[in-house]
Amino acid sequence: MQIILLESIPHVGQLGDVVKVKDGFARNYLIPTKKAKRATAAAIEEFKAHKAELERAQAERLAKAEELKGKIDGLTITIASKAGVDGRLFGSVTNMDVAEALEKLGYDIHKSQVRTPLGAIKAVGEYPLQIDLHHDIVANVNVQVVAEA
Numbered sequence: 001m002q003i004i005l006l007e008s009i010p011h012v013g014q015l016g017d018v019v020k021v022k023d024g025f026a027r028n029y030l031i032p033t034k035k036a037k038r039a040t041a042a043a044i045e046e047f048k049a050h051k052a053e054l055e056r057a058q059a060e061r062l063a064k065a066e067e068l069k070g071k072i073d074g075l076t077i078t079i080a081s082k083a084g085v086d087g088r089l090f091g092s093v094t095n096m097d098v099a100e101a102l103e104k105l106g107y108d109i110h111k112s113q114v115r116t117p118l119g120a121i122k123a124v125g126e127y128p129l130q131i132d133l134h135h136d137i138v139a140n141v142n143v144q145v146v147a148e149a
Contacts, residue, residue, distance in 0.1 A: 065134035092120035
């Protein structure tokens with residue numbers, strides 16, 4: 001399916017590109033989330049009329065992501081969880097737990113933005129994680145998991 005991108009999408013294209021993607025990807029993800037439109041003649045003309053506005057909105061999102069990276073890059077978050085004597089957790093610390101801890105600190109982070117390279121954290125210790133703030137901007141955060149008292 002031919003689509004016109006309304007924002008930059010990694011591994012697909014930049015704002016305003018007319019690209020061909022699989023039908024399911026366009027119908028189920030790109031079009032419902034308003035990241036793209038079908039590339040009809042009317043849609044291309046409409047895009048040209050609103051291109052400056054879309055570029056400004058994308059620049060604002062990028063600026064917000066840069067500002068947030070400056071605030072949280074290198075931040076250490078402490079999460080308390082029940083653990084056994086040997087340091088293994090009863091359960092695990094997931095990206096949702098990290099997102100909630102960041103939200104308690106006043107940062108608007110969604111669980112899908114948290115990248116745990118080794119999967120869920122299952123032991124007490126300190127772990128480096130990445131937060132995808134924008135497709136170009138990644139903040140590094142340390143998560144310190146401690147046993148609940």
